Amino acid sequence: MTGDGELRPSALVTSLGAVRARISTACEAVGRDPQQVTLVAVTKTCPADDVAVLSRLGVNDIGESKDQEVRRKITELGPVADVVRWHLVGRLQTNKAKSVVGYASAVHSLDRAKLARALAEAAAEHRATPLDVFLQISLDDDPERGGVAIAALPRLAATVVERPELRLRGVMAVPPIGVDPEAAFARLAELSQQVQAEHPGADAISAGMSDDLEAAVRHGSTHVRVGTALLGRRKQVFS
Structure with missing residues (x-):
């Protein structure tokens, strides 16, 4: 693995402390326990060394977007990979389902029935426990950005719960471009309640994420996906 010498771990200690403080402050403002919020460190395009450092600091929930990158990092990390909980947070192709179910703790970007079926069938064959999934919702119904349309959300949720190989954990969304995060996350909280009903x-x-985690926490987020605020601006290190 390639690393950043002695400076990189120190920088991650500092940024992690700052992110955790932001989460704690946001929780305290609305009477929530910070322990209710899982920090998912999004390490896409960052070297495996960063994952190893974060793991030593107690951050084992790691978010990635591409199957190929995760598999490469698992190889580089060796035994450290065994304690990492990998979260797939990017759009996922159905042909990656067999690979993903072999290591993922959760998929945050389930947005169509075809993908649900692919993950369930692969999980039935390649893992002993159900795969946690979040339903990614398109808050503006823009299919280009990923996410299930709001009108189709109940049907997709029903499709998931019919498969014992999957465990429906909840919902996920990214605020549409130009939309106030407060309004977006308030709407997501409403949709979450509908699914829970x-x-x-x-x-x-x-x-x-890095720029809007406080608003998300105020509206009930249980998993914040933080990259830049934790790891800095990324350099493209993977093809």
């Missing part, structure tokens, strides 16, 4: 166990919300 039919599926009480689906009580998790994956929402909030």
Whole structure:
């Protein structure tokens, strides 16, 4: 693995402390326990060394977008990879389902029935426990950005819960471009309640990134996906 010498771990200690402080402050403002919020460190395009440092600091929930990059990092990390909980947070192709179910703790970007079926069938064959999934919702119904349309959300949720190989954890969304995060996350919280009314166990919300995690926490986010605020501006290190 390539690293940044002695400076990189120190920088990550500092940024991690700052991110955790932001989460704690946001939780305190609305009477929530910071322990209710899982920090998913999004390490896409960052070297495996960063994952190793974060793991030593107690951050083992790691978010990635591409299957190929995860598999490469798993190889480089060796035994460290065994304690990491990998979260797939990017759009996922159905032909990657077999690979993903072999290592993923959760998929945050399930947005269509075809993908649900592919993941369930692969999980039935290649893992012993259900795969946690979040339903990615398109808050503006723009199919180009990924996410299930709001009108189709109940049907997709029903499709997931029919498959014992999958466990519906909750919902996920990214605020549409130009939309106030407060309004976007308030709407997501409403949709979460609607899903929970039919599926009480689906009580998790994956929402909030570096620029808007406070707004997400205020509206009930249980999983914040933080990259830049934790790891800095990324350099493209993977093809």
